[in-house]
Amino acid sequence: QVQLVESGGGLVQAGGSLSLSCAVSGTGFSIKSMAWYRQAPGKQRELVAGITREGNINYANSVKGRFTISRDSAKNTVYLQMNSLKPEDTAVYYCNAEIMLLFTSPRRFDTYWGQGTQVTVSS
Numbered sequence: 001q002v003q004l005v006e007s008g009g010g011l012v013q014a015g016g017s018l019s020l021s022c023a024v025s026g027t028g029f030s031i032k033s034m035a036w037y038r039q040a041p042g043k044q045r046e047l048v049a050g051i052t053r054e055g056n057i058n059y060a061n062s063v064k065g066r067f068t069i070s071r072d073s074a075k076n077t078v079y080l081q082m083n084s085l086k087p088e089d090t091a092v093y094y095c096n097a098e099i100m101l102l103f104t105s106p107r108r109f110d111t112y113w114g115q116g117t118q119v120t121v122s123s
Contacts, residue, residue, distance in 0.1 A: 004112050024088070
């Protein structure tokens with residue numbers, strides 16, 4: 001069984017930094033892409049940053065220049081370094097991955113989500 005295990009997050013003052021990590025646990029899988037989403041109270045979940053297995057990266061305009069997504073393919077882990085944090089970055093951050101289970105039929109990529117981790121930025 002495949003699971004996404006997140007760590008990091010917490011409370012920080014505006015202008016500070018936090019880092020998040022998300023590891024895919026399990027066996028017999030192939031990862032197509034990983035991403036971070038966030039959801040603030042009363043708002044829809046939105047894409048923050050994503051990275052494909054080829055290394056293609058995209059960011060939400062609101063975080064460009066402040067956040068950096070990276071990955072360690074050997075560890076099946078994706079990271080999000082968040083700098084110059086603003087109060088509007090406050091949200092629950094979710095890890096997302098497109099994963100194929102290699103020993104099932106038919107093979108297809110499915111979407112998996114982490115449990116979410118709270119990031120709170122005080123002004």
